[in-house]
Structure formats: structure tokens, C-alpha cells
Amino acid sequence: MVQDISFNVRNNNGEPVQVGAWRFEGDGPGPKVHLQAGVHADEIAGMLVLHLLMQRLRVAEAEGRVKGSVTVVPQANPLGIGQFRQGRILGRYHDATGHNFNRGFDQSAAMERSMTNVQEWQKKLVQLAAPADVMLDLHTDDEALPYVYVHRSFWPRGRALAAAMKMAVAIIWDDGGDGSFEETIIAPWLREGRTDARMAATLELRGQGDVNDRFAEQDAEGLYAWLCGYGVIDEAVPPSDWPVEAVEMGHMETIIAPQPGVLIFEKELGDIVEEGQRFARILHRPGDPSSEAVLYAEQAGRLVTRFRDRLIAQGMGVAKFTGSRVSRNWSGGLLDPN
Known part of the structure; x- marks a missing residue:
């Protein structure tokens, strides 16, 4: 049975707004997976992708083929979703504070009290994802080929993820320093040397105008196939041989x-x-x-x-x-x- 694990945070007026989250629990050993989209609220493509993926996951769970667990947060940022100005959503920065929604997660996660509503939201999102063995954060660029950011600790095994998603480029990084969500989640893994059985990446799903059924179905299928190959879902799916160009961040x-x-x-x-x-x-x-x-x-x-x-x-x-x-x-x- 799918668990609704949605939670509330405060908007700029102090009123509760909901972050929708669902968990698909498996009946056997397997990785704990956290999937989310829309941390930058004007990056929409991943929201539709995860919406479609959840339909596949519901079937797999009902048939007893989910191993481990999969947590899905298809629209992670209710604070940014409402920021429309002159007909256009401005979801990269928080209107009231100028805070980039995908910066400073590390500082927010460490706070005990006196948090802004953005910091409260960031802390709760980190707490939800912290137990995961796999974390994928779905974003989109302005206009772009599909590509992935992946820390060096997860390369080259991250190539299978990029290939499943038909991503043209994988950007390999070492140091961030700005407290992005991905960086915050993997920081304890890196400190403790616990990366061998784990995976994390930020997936850039083309450009902000590339929201349609064709792309979303392709991306949802790619994510599902990769979850099967990673042992999260008990289903045989042949690996993709899609060519992926790996590039150092500094290059x-x-x-x-x-x-x-x-x-x-x-x-x-x-x-x-x-x-x-x-x-x-x-x-x-x-x-x-x-x-x-x-x-x-x-x-x-x-x-x-x-x-x-x-x-x-x-x-x-x-x-x-x-x-x-x-x-x-x-x-x-x-x-x-x-």
C-alpha cells in the first residue's frame, strides 16, 4: 500500500502549505530511494516525469516487485510555486529573502531554531531524504540537452543512469561549497566513506519549455528501467547502450x-x-x-x-x-x- 507521507511548511504569511510525498514500500531487501522534482519551482519537467513514474511504481508495488523503498516528492517546493509575476513563474529564488531555493540546505539542516520558512522547508526535505541510499534530484536548464551532474565518487557507475535517461553529457564534480540539496545529502556519505552501495545525481531534463508527454514518458521509462537495473524493482530490463560524454566540471x-x-x-x-x-x-x-x-x-x-x-x-x-x-x-x- 502506498503511504502518503506529505508534510506541511509555512508560506510567507505563516500559513501551512503542503509538500506532497509518497512512499512505496517493498517486501524484500533493497535500496532506499529518494526521488524529487521542482526544488527550483520554475523547473517543471521533472514534476510530470515523477507523476508518470508513480503510476508504474503503483503497479510494481501491487505485484510485489518493489524491493526496498521508493520515496517520491514530485513537486517539492510549494513556496516557489505561487511566485507568479506578470504571467511568469519566478521559482528559482524566494521572493521575500532572495534565497536561492537550492542553496544553503546544509546550514538549514544544522539549525535547531529561529528558522525562516525557507530554512524550515529545507530542513524537513533533508530529513525526509537523509535515510536514502539513492537520491536523484530532477531539474531543468534554460534550453539544454539532457545532462547529469554526478560526484566523482559515483562515476563511472553513474554512466548506467545517464544512459538509461538518454543523457548526452555527464558533468563530473568534486567540490561544491554552496549547500545544494545533492551536496548536503551526500556529505555524510563522503565523510564516512559510505559511497560504494550508494548513488546520487542531479538530472537536468532539457530546457524549461520541454514539458510534454513524449519527453516525460521517455524519462519516466528511463528512470523505471534504471531502478530495475539497480535492484529496486524486481524486473529484468536490458541496460541501455546510449553514448554518454563525461566532462570534468572545470572543462x-x-x-x-x-x-x-x-x-x-x-x-x-x-x-x-x-x-x-x-x-x-x-x-x-x-x-x-x-x-x-x-x-x-x-x-x-x-x-x-x-x-x-x-x-x-x-x-x-x-x-x-x-x-x-x-x-x-x-x-x-x-x-x-x-
Whole structure:
């Protein structure tokens, strides 16, 4: 029987709002799994994916094929869901405090009292996931190929997850330092050297506009197949042989807008560029040809992400490419510090 383990947190007015959570309990030994989506509330794709996956899990549990347990939180952030401004949801940061919803989980988890509502929500979410052996956090980028962040401790065995999800790129990281959810959950595993039988990753499910049945069904099927292969569900599923490009975090090349203006891409997601090849331009003052800045690739690689809007501010990230050497802009930490 599926357990409803939903819990309440306080919104900005101090009123209770619910975080929906369900647990599928198995009848045999197996890993404890925590799956969640929507920590950044404007990243919607994973919510539909987990909604569809739960339908498969209900059938598997009813047939006695779930081993261990699977906790699913398909819409993890009720605080950000309500933040609509001029017809657009702004779910990356908390309106009242400016807190990035996926930063500072480590500090919130350690607090005893005097918490803001964001910190209370973060602490309860960490407590829910802390007993898990497997944690997958579903996100989406602006416009992007599907890709995965995975700590070096879980590579190369994380390749099977990336392949099952048909992800083009796996970004391997070592140090974060910003208290993201993934980093907070795996921190005790790393301290105690308990990573061999565990798995954690942040899955980027393409771009924020890529919410449709076709992609969601593909991703839910991929997650289900991977859970079968990992021993969570007793069902034989052949492993995927999807090619995955593994890239060191520091080798990812982020191109920053040198000026504001109209953004025109000349390359599509997945395209390979050579070092010095043009891939986009920014028109600062339409009507003035001399105001156009051409953007060039810093090194050879594949175009993985693009800025979603076509009017960009100076200093914003235009695009990210894979690379084969350390980026000259790399200074450690995570790929997107903000």
C-alpha cells in the first residue's frame, strides 16, 4: 500500500502549505530511494516525469516487485510555486529573502531554531531524504540537452543512469561549497566513506519549455528501467547502450554576454564547434550594424545549454559547451554559483 507521507511548511504569511510525498514500500531487501522534482519551482519537467513514474511504481508495488523503498516528492517546493509575476513563474529564488531555493540546505539542516520558512522547508526535505541510499534530484536548464551532474565518487557507475535517461553529457564534480540539496545529502556519505552501495545525481531534463508527454514518458521509462537495473524493482530490463560524454566540471566552458542586446544563435543544441568558431551574436542597438558583437567558442566542444530568452543582459551566461581542457574562466565550485 502506498503511504502518503506529505508534510506541511509555512508560506510567507505563516500559513501551512503542503509538500506532497509518497512512499512505496517493498517486501524484500533493497535500496532506499529518494526521488524529487521542482526544488527550483520554475523547473517543471521533472514534476510530470515523477507523476508518470508513480503510476508504474503503483503497479510494481501491487505485484510485489518493489524491493526496498521508493520515496517520491514530485513537486517539492510549494513556496516557489505561487511566485507568479506578470504571467511568469519566478521559482528559482524566494521572493521575500532572495534565497536561492537550492542553496544553503546544509546550514538549514544544522539549525535547531529561529528558522525562516525557507530554512524550515529545507530542513524537513533533508530529513525526509537523509535515510536514502539513492537520491536523484530532477531539474531543468534554460534550453539544454539532457545532462547529469554526478560526484566523482559515483562515476563511472553513474554512466548506467545517464544512459538509461538518454543523457548526452555527464558533468563530473568534486567540490561544491554552496549547500545544494545533492551536496548536503551526500556529505555524510563522503565523510564516512559510505559511497560504494550508494548513488546520487542531479538530472537536468532539457530546457524549461520541454514539458510534454513524449519527453516525460521517455524519462519516466528511463528512470523505471534504471531502478530495475539497480535492484529496486524486481524486473529484468536490458541496460541501455546510449553514448554518454563525461566532462570534468572545470572543462565546461561558459560564455558570458559582453554586452546587452538581441541574442541571435547561429548554432543549435548538440552542435560541435571548433575553437574560435562563431556560434552567436548580440545586437546592442538595432539599426546600428557597428553595435553587433560576435561570440566565438573558447575551445572545441559541444553546445549543451543556451540562454532561453532572446534579449540578454550584459554579464549573463549565453551558452555552455563541453571542453577538453580547464576553462580560463573556471574558479572552482559549481557551474552555476547563483
